[in-house]
Amino acid sequence: EDSLKDQPETPDNVLTAKARSTLLKHETEIPEDEAEPEQVVPNLLDLARYFADADVGLGEQEMFRIFLALKQLAEQQPLKSVTFWGKIFGTEQDYIIAEAEYREGEEPQPEEEERPDEQPETPDEGEEDEENGVTPLPKSTYKPPPDLPTEEYGAGTNKKVYFVCNEPGQEWHLLPNVKPKHISVCRQIRKRFTGRLDAPVVAYPPFAGTEMELLRAQIARITAGTHVSPVGYFTFDEEEDDGDDEARDNFIVDEEFEGKSLAELLEADLSGWVHHAPYILPQGRSKWVNPNLKGEEDELDEEDEDEDEEEEEEIEPEAGPPLLTPLQNDDDVDGLPAWSTRLSSTAHPAYACVRVSSNRWPGAHAFAVDRKFANIYIGDGLKYQAEPFSPQLPPPAQVEYSGEDVAEAVDPTRQEEEEFEAQMAEEE
């Protein structure tokens, strides 16, 4: 059977055109020119042209449509900044993803952490069985490990918010904050996107969510792995820094940044580039949290956490490379360097820009020239893997209850039974 339902002939492209026409606006009044108004949406067409010079991008027309869609998003939501994160290809539809930050004071309140997947031990269930005189079945005492708390908006993996739509002009959907367990499961499975946010994700180990959560988790992983910028563009905020180096997770744009020369950016060892997205620890968070801490105390302050440690057996806190680490100590991908650099123009290198492409996440690129740089991701949303993928095997079957009072004996054969009956007969 065909995989695409019959589209009515005419109205289809008209529907898309209608959706797009909402984007088109004709403003003739020029922005008053006192203070340069802080631009919410970057000049995407300009960035797209730098990327196009390096053979990366989606074509000027699509980029312009995305630019208009970003403007529309900036008008609908109280956002401080909106950028184009990238495009992820799906089998039925593609995803256009925008990365945004809320304005001060407009941040969404962290909704209460309800825990759907912990079975509440309600006492009443037990009594019913006793009444009808049947000894209750043994209840499973398995309690899944408590979920790690999700990082609030503005910190670690949820530093920014992500909106997604299938075609520029369609309605934007806000993706939920990413949960650590989503990231850890997402690292073990390998699923292609279909393009429908509500599509189920059938995989082992089971992914607790639909394609929407999978997409958000993959975005978090790609951002952490591939968002790079020329060294010196971002610097740590000196004043705020109270000497506590772990807390160095916010950085600011360095005004005096003069821009790196092409030669520095093209260094084979990539010393000219740094990561500016926090590394995601194996437990699925950027900032480590002690898993077997009681779930109740929500504020995780560093100090008292250490004292509790003695009671539980020692869990060595995971640590990843700190923020703004240069690229050269990214470990290799299948024996080859993690990043490859290209000069965008060979006819006249003086006017060229430098493109850096990730070999770990094919489709992730960044360009830099003078004081400009940008990141983009255009691909299937899958990590490069050297060995063929082999899914995790289910855990070994549980060992049967082998308590003392359940001795196993071999069934007597037919012939033994007859001797036994004969013996019983003689005793009478």
Place this chain on the structure above:
Amino acid sequence: EDSLKDQPETPDNVLTAKARSTLLKHETEIPEDEAEPEQVVPNLLDLARYFADADVGLGEQEMFRIFLALKQLAEQQPLKSVTFWGKIFGTEQDYIIAEAEYREGEEPQPEEEERPDEQPETPDEGEEDEENGVTPLPKSTYKPPPDLPTEEYGAGTNKKVYFVCNEPGQEWHLLPNVKPKHISVCRQIRKRFTGRLDAPVVAYPPFAGTEMELLRAQIARITAGTHVSPVGYFTFDEEEDDGDDEARDNFIVDEEFEGKSLAELLEADLSGWVHHAPYILPQGRSKWVNPNLKGEEDELDEEDEDEDEEEEEEIEPEAGPPLLTPLQNDDDVDGLPAWSTRLSSTAHPAYACVRVSSNRWPGAHAFAVDRKFANIYIGDGLKYQAEPFSPQLPPPAQVEYSGEDVAEAVDPTRQEEEEFEAQMAEEE
């Protein structure tokens, strides 16, 4: 008959491709990055994109080919700077025109002013007629007015040198310096270009030169009329300026120029823009020179020129608007403003650039945004004219020699002759 000779089928596009392939180069070494090497060729593709945003230009691919051709030109000739002046359409082929300046010390020596069109009065011609006993025909004593001296390279209309070719990749031809008489004749005729530099120019008043000189003259007129820049980009060179305001004809780029805001550039009265090309006086030069000065003394220094004036009858020196005059006092074209301004993008004016188009020379445009600006001309090379063109009438026929000894008498009719003969017969 058809106007295009049969081109052999295959090799034609191959010939063009061969010509173009000489342009393609593959440089991988990156320019060393100490001092930013002074770029001979501007980033034409970047300028072309600003122009394309304002619906002006030749398309990115052609602009890039022109950029490569300019690079090739910069390698062949000792040039300080080469820019793309524009494209003039011809009936058979088009002209691609590059504007260039020679490096210090490499200027072409002003070749001797030979005066081909003054008939040298060689005495010998007269004798031959007397030998064969025929009184010599009266020699015409008409001496055409002496040509005005051409402005040297680097000043006035010849401030820059112009190279031309039909297709990027073909060989560049250097256009000669423009002569004042070419400009004055060029202002009275209206000729379309054919695209062949050696094509004769058939017009009245007669144009002393081929299409090459006509093209150079038209370029000079268009440059003088339409090369504009944001006010403040160029300033007069304070040190050199010894208070003598006529001599203010060289200006330099103002480093602290911060760039005009869009609103200023869009002012209806165009106060944000200035001409930076010298005005061409009616006599065809930018700097006025006294026509009836003896041709011998070549250095025209201002002082002694005034003393001579008493002898000749008073000629009022022509004067045009000084350099760097704002655009608002350009007189109207057919009742409409001389310039029309456009904002390049209406979807997001904050990222737009301003385009200024000349209504006097349709096809001349300039764009400006922040610290960038550029001029371009793409058109037929003809001025806008409100009234239908009526060529200059030839001068009235010269009055016949009506000296005393040439009295005219009416021919006697047949009947008068008979009476006269009868009268003669009676006297004998």
Place this chain on the structure above:
Amino acid sequence: MDVQSLSPALDHLSSSGIVLSTERRVSLDTSLTLLMHAEKLKQVKYWGRIQGVAADYHIAQGSNDDGYATKSFYSMDCIRWAQLPEIHPVLAKSCAKIRGRFTGNPSHEFTVEAIRSEETKGDGSIVVTTTITEEKRLAAAVAAIDKETRIVPRGAYRMTPSDVVERNHGFGGLSHQAAGKIESYMHFRQPITLLSKSPLERARMDQGLDFMDSISDDIPKNCWSIQYQNGSKAVVLRSLIWPGFVFFHTPNSPLFGHAYVGTGQRNNDLIFELP
């Protein structure tokens, strides 16, 4: 240029100075699709731009494959389109008299004096001034430009026995030589000069293909400039009567198109200008 194939056309026309910014293309792509649907047209083409002093008029033309008839629309921002009114021949004649540039304001009034000779006792002529809005002048200009410059390669259209002008789907494009000759292009309009052709000439013509006027009969001669462009991948014809009109055709392929970007004024001094 057909709105679907906007981009191949633009590549060949851009070397003659006709370019569209990305923003215009995106707006056109959307608004022309909606226009085509709203007006029930089979095909909508971007016709070009008439440059006014204060603003430009973007023109689009829709057709239903029924011969020469077309519907024209104009827009200032490529988003909202308005239909251009039909122009009565008499009005067209007086529009042709208007010199001067388009101002860019559709409701601008032009006044035109027309001397109508009245059979009255007086000296017999009364000056009649008619005022024409710029919108009407725009419609007249678009119609006049079409009449004198809309051309198609020979063989692209054919006349069916039932006298219906139809697109010839088997048209594979002119050969390389034929594309360089003026005779192989024909005015896409009711034939005018064809009727005055001598029977000898008409005998040599193929009824099915040569049912339109060839541009080689246009007066004044050489009013079309024809060139191989872009490494002879395309042939470009430019009208010198209406400067700004450019037609392109890629030999050996069915692709051809035209666009007009200019001031919308006819060039009446061509005779002086021709070399």
Place this chain on the structure above:
Amino acid sequence: MDVQSLSPALDHLSSSGIVLSTERRVSLDTSLTLLMHAEKLKQVKYWGRIQGVAADYHIAQGSNDDGYATKSFYSMDCIRWAQLPEIHPVLAKSCAKIRGRFTGNPSHEFTVEAIRSEETKGDGSIVVTTTITEEKRLAAAVAAIDKETRIVPRGAYRMTPSDVVERNHGFGGLSHQAAGKIESYMHFRQPITLLSKSPLERARMDQGLDFMDSISDDIPKNCWSIQYQNGSKAVVLRSLIWPGFVFFHTPNSPLFGHAYVGTGQRNNDLIFELP
């Protein structure tokens, strides 16, 4: 993509991430024309790019309209082209065993262990290591990608009675519905799955058009992603077996084309990835 019609193809492929910089296009435009002339080919197409770590390989493919045969060329800078060697099937099989990325250096050596079972007294298997240069691996990759992904819309080619595969000039493009169905696209190669079709199925096929395998028979099912793109002006098919291969076709017009931009590695884990 055909070098003449490089730009319309790029417009439809760019939304799938396949773009070419202006500089590349200008170099390609010139160098492919010279290549076509030098190699006496009727048609040269830009096939795509195989991304190496240090440098990319640009691939062009020339054909003489004689059926499926093509000649492939590769270049590092789109200016100088070198022909890719023909690959023997055995070598192709061992090339398929090479994991890892292309390094970008044509003379890089890959070593492949092949166990050849010898009928000798011993345990009977000798490990034979063959070294393959990256250039040969490139040729094998291009051939493999073509074999599994080069598709054309049904009806674009026809089989003449003399068993010659020819371009069908009357091809006006698939209808809007048909373009959205996987069955209307066919592998442009010697038929493989066609032979194993039951006579009942073959009875329903049109001999002149259905002489190639339809991609709906490809294993694993759903290994092609099909979408309407760009406001359903074009249908885009993407191969999930060779990620990076994109094919486009604009319904109701004869235009179609394909390009490959990827790492040149086959995706063998599709079964796990499919939803």
